Amino acid sequence: MTLSTPEIKPYIPIPDEIKVPLDQMDQVIETFPDKYAVVWIAGKFYQSTDPETRTEPVKRKRITLHSWYKTYFCHRAGEKEITGPRKMITSKKRPRQKASKKIGCPAGMRITCYKKDPDNVVFTFKNQHNHAVGTKEDFCLLPVSKATKEFIRQKLREGHDCKEVQRQLNSYVRNNITAENSDDNRQQEVIHRDQIVDPNVVYNQYKKMKETTL
Template sequence: MASSTPQIKPYIAIPEEIKVPLDQMDQVIETFPDKYAVVWIAGKFYQSTNHETRTEPVKRRRITQHSWYKTFFCHRGGEKEITGPRKTITSKKRPRQKASKKIGCPAGMRITCYKKDLDNVVFTFKNQHNHAVGTKEDFCLLPVSKATKEFIRQKLREGHDCKEVQRQLNSYVRNNITVENSDEHSQQEVFHRDQISDPNLVYNQYKKMKEAALL
């Protein structure tokens, strides 16, 4: 396998603050699931105005430091959806297929562009997650990395069937694990979402490519 193939590395802790060029903001947001094991959902966008009004005298008016900022919330924020009973012939309820990812996580992220530095943005974070970020129990609610999905698509483009791609994927995951300290980690240890086998992953990618006429 080519040395340029991205390797699977353990997740790392999110820094308290991240400053990046404005034109790289979207790319950085996309790295969070693969790098930090967190998915952020976009919230509201706020932009300062030149004509802010308040009831206090002008000399006490608050000076706005930001040009704009945007809020984000954890994908496990909010409450699970509760629906009323379905109108069916029988009163027997259908059992829940899987646990809800919505557990009211209070964690949030804010991206701010300051007036004094319009070419950069600052990522800041508030509140702690109420779930174990980066653990095996939390993996089922994270997306598979883009590198692994691209690996699957490439093998499908080469003409391999889904069963063969799944076999190669399992081998790829086993052989592309990077551990900085082998004394602390074993290659059998599960520390990344991509190590969790998903029997539908290859077929789902195949179906998407088929619908997009890429196969």
């Protein structure tokens, strides 16, 4: 079996519009974290109602071009959740252990299927993100790629412990980036989430594998 290795390349800007076959829609959504450094959360689904099938009276004729569309919002939308009763909050606050992912990001995405082209869907985007997409500061809030997770699982299946898998992963990442930068002798550059995989990621994959064998 060929070992799956992470493909570490810089993130690229999201196009203004993306058109793909309907049967590839879910696969394209899954590529966004690895390719564009954005995670989209599914929102509401809206389906067009054919005027001929409506039972209630129609006040005015309305032309609908789409068959349906689905909305999505950035995984950093919304506000930080406050847990526990507010009355328990005292003047002596506990220091924040981890930065909140929720910062009210207004960015949204819509996937539309038009009546004239039912076999394809169109991705469109509205509003700008209020955080620096594709930067090192934003990486800790992105998931590790499927290729990196599979790399970890295959190494664990070979019998390596978590520390050894972490060492091999760090070595692979270091050599991969060094090879790409060898022409101009640039120092190693952090360009992708997979370059900063912490030991918890390796352990989580180990734990999941153990749970599936029980």
